[in-house]
């Protein structure tokens with residue numbers, strides 16, 4: 001069983017205090033903390049092997065290239081991609097989805113074509129599709145979120161038509177924690193001749209993921225939400241589909257031959273990696289994957305299930321507190337407290353060193369669906385302990401007292 005107390009010793013930031021109290025970091029959905037192994041891997045690269053990748057005939061360039069490409073293989077293994085060529089480095093999930101919307105979408109969407117999304121999407125899997133749909137005259141349709149915070153898979157069949165070109169949905173909701181049945185939805189999308197894109201920003205860091213088993217066409221996630229640094233993310237795509245797509249950004253690295261008035265392009269994945277990539281970031285991500293592999297993704301999930309079950313039970317015990325989302329979920333708990341604005345909750349908790357997020361969580365349509373303007377959200381990872389849940393609960397009881405006094 002995963003021991004969060006041992007794991008915590010690998011994370012220097014977790015020994016600091018906030019407002020004179022031990023830091024209780026409950027915002028890993030926004031970004032995760034970084035273990036020493038990740039910081040050291042990046043430091044080692046910059047101290048010993050810093051050079052630009054590819055093309056270099058000298059030792060440093062070869063070392064940098066090897067380390068960068070080794071991370072690609074680690075990513076492929078981690079998500080069970082059939083080959084390294086389907087793994088493209090991007091800045092983050094957002095850029096990965098924009099890549100698909102711009103490169104695949106502009107080439108494949110025509111007036112009247114349809115894209116199916118859901119009401120629970122993060123803005124990063126909504127705005128890129130609004131942009132390309134407007135340009136191409138395509139139509140967006142939405143799977144609605146049921147009252148228990150899940151999707152109705154059967155509704156997919158009612159929305160799919162012979163005009164559907166793509167189904168795009170989040171694997172695990174960053175607000176509700178809902179774990180969507182992406183494999184089942186992929187099967188239905190494919191049967192209707194549509195492609196499927198999965199936003200895996202909140203699944204890859206927290207549970208075993210197998211893109212081959214899901215049979216998705218595109219899958220996007222961010223390094224910084226899985227112990228890695230910011231500025232590095234991944235788009236996985238089926239190589240055949242990526243091969244047929246035009247490039248996204250143009251420039252160095254992505255070309256084969258360049259004339260003044262025309263060019264030919266590199267093979268995938270490099271065709272989609274224009275310019276100098278985030279080499280140090282990729283190396284940091286590689287170290288993060290090694291760390292997660294050593295812990296074991298099944299263990300990660302089991303630990304989060306334990307912590308989340310405890311948090312759900314304790315929060316539901318607080319009178320006047322409403323928890324959103326289903327019973328079976330990732331390590332995310334969004335809630336509202338009668339009479340208290342989520343921002344006030346987060347500010348008061350911060351006085352106790354408890355760091356939670358308040359706001360719309362980049363999911364304004366979902367907020368509207370829940371009939372709130374914002375929620376407070378606590379989220380968990382491998383370094384969170386049961387006693388931190390107790391601190392959260394005690395601190396929330398204080399919030400309740402404060403608002404009972406003022407109301």
Ligand code: PMP
Pocket residue numbers: 029030092093094095122124125170172173174199201202222362
């Ligand atoms: N999708 C989901 C479900 C997310 O939780 C997030 C980050 N909150 C994103 C997409 C966007 O990730 P990034 O900002 O790293 O691009």
